[in-house]
Amino acid sequence: MSKDYGDYQLEEGGRGEAKEKESVSRRSLLSIGWIASLVSLIGPGLANIRYLFPNVLYETPTAFKLRKPAEYPPNSISFEEDRRLFVFNDRHGFRAMSAVCTHLRCTVGPFGPGKGATSRCPCHGSLFDKQGRVLSGPAPRSLDFFRLTESPDGRLQVDTQDIVSADMYFKV
Numbered sequence: 001m002s003k004d005y006g007d008y009q010l011e012e013g014g015r016g017e018a019k020e021k022e023s024v025s026r027r028s029l030l031s032i033g034w035i036a037s038l039v040s041l042i043g044p045g046l047a048n049i050r051y052l053f054p055n056v057l058y059e060t061p062t063a064f065k066l067r068k069p070a071e072y073p074p075n076s077i078s079f080e081e082d083r084r085l086f087v088f089n090d091r092h093g094f095r096a097m098s099a100v101c102t103h104l105r106c107t108v109g110p111f112g113p114g115k116g117a118t119s120r121c122p123c124h125g126s127l128f129d130k131q132g133r134v135l136s137g138p139a140p141r142s143l144d145f146f147r148l149t150e151s152p153d154g155r156l157q158v159d160t161q162d163i164v165s166a167d168m169y170f171k172v
């Protein structure tokens with residue numbers, strides 16, 4: 001009897017544990033449900049907030065200042081490597097020529113000394129003269145020249161959106 005009682009107790013205890021396990025699993029299921037609901041609300045909410053900040057590509061300005069004219073030696077071709085630009089200073093005045101190859105936009109190399117100096121593109125070997133003309137390809141066209149002006153603080157200023165002819169000089 002006592003054994004039966006014990007079994008009964010044991011059985012009751014087992015049922016109690018089973019109920020407890022069942023209630024725990026229900027609780028877990030409820031928690032998972034709540035978490036899933038929150039994620040399904042928060043996810044699209046964050047996506048909508050992200051939508052308010054579009055992917056904008058901030059490009060560098062096309063007009064910028066260079067050095068003061070006196071800082072370019074007479075009869076020189078200065079290579080502004082960070083701007084990918086050549087600044088010519090000769091007896092006619094100043095000119096700014098692009099150093100961006102017209103083939104696939106590599107930066108062309110500096111001009112060597114001498115009258116017939118040329119600039120070679122390191123990527124595929126295009127060769128340019130001081131007028132920007134293509135001496136040998138594969139570059140399809142000449143290098144661009146840009147309008148030069150003087151900024152209020154006395155520096156040369158170039159606008160790479162304003163393309164001019166190779167014989168247009170800026171006189172200080």
Ligand code: FES
Pocket residue numbers: 101102103104105106121122123124125126137138139
């Ligand atoms: S990028 Fe200059 S020759 Fe190809």
